[in-house]
Amino acid sequence: MNIHRTAIVEDGAEIGDGAVIGPYCVVGADVQLKPGVVLKSHVVIAGKTTIGAGTIVHPFAVLGGPPQHMQYKGEATRLEIGEDVVIREHVTMNPGTPDGGGVTRIGDRGFFMTATHVAHDCKVGDDVIFANNATLGGHVQVGDNAFLGGLCAIHQHCRIGANAFVGGCAAVSCDIIPYGSAFGNHARLGGLNVIGMKRRNMPRENIRALREAYRLLFVAETGTFRDRLETVRARRADSPEVALVIDFIDNGATRSLMTPAR
DSSP, rough: OOOOOOOOOTTTTOOOOTTTTOOEEEOOTTTOTTOOOOOOSOOEOOSEEOOOOEEOTTTOOOEEESOOOTOSSSOOOOEOOSSEEETTTTTTTTOOOOOSSSSEESSSOOETTTTTOOOOOEOOOOSSOOOOOOOEOOOOOOTOOOOOOOOEOOTOEEETTTTTTOOOTEOSSBBBTTTTTEEBEEEEEEEEOOOHHTTTOOOOOHHHHHHHHIIIIIOOOHHHHHHHHHHHHHSSSSSSHHHHHHOOOOOOOSSSBOOOOO
């Protein structure tokens, strides 16, 4: 451990091997820092917060402060942050609330740029990127590999599917399908996140399957949306990417599904 003489580490905090706690950091009594965590300086880690191995936290981030929820009364809820996450300056992440399951969970290898916010009871997957000032309301779910553009705002209880892209300044109040690409205020579905697929070296035939499914679901005008979903299910059940979109539509909706502008 390397703890700067100006840092405050309360009794009870668990500090892993090789962790670095820089100048003027404050680490609460119920915090767990796994091996190799680095707190650069002026970082506040509060509440029942666990930070995974190798995560780096930059100055003025506040992680584990009380949920911004009027019904929260100081209950012992948690914030869990994964391994090898990069958390830049002024980022805030809040723990859960009793009514929301009691835990906010962040996956591995995320990159959270300056002043991003993760609210209470959110579930964020692995390998996500949040550009500057991207903001989640409470209970939001963000899938693996999602990209949230700068200054976007995600309404509480929304779901952002895996591999989705949210444009800068977008106001999102509906669920975005996996691989979807959303823009605008309020945001509308603007196609698929093809750039993201190519960056991850997705085979052309997989992208073609997703494009066909997208056209059938959102561009075709025959039948009801449910009819078109069944058509996609029948035609492209062999595509794992299309299956991910179908499962997303079938399961877990609290908000309505985002669709293209007409």
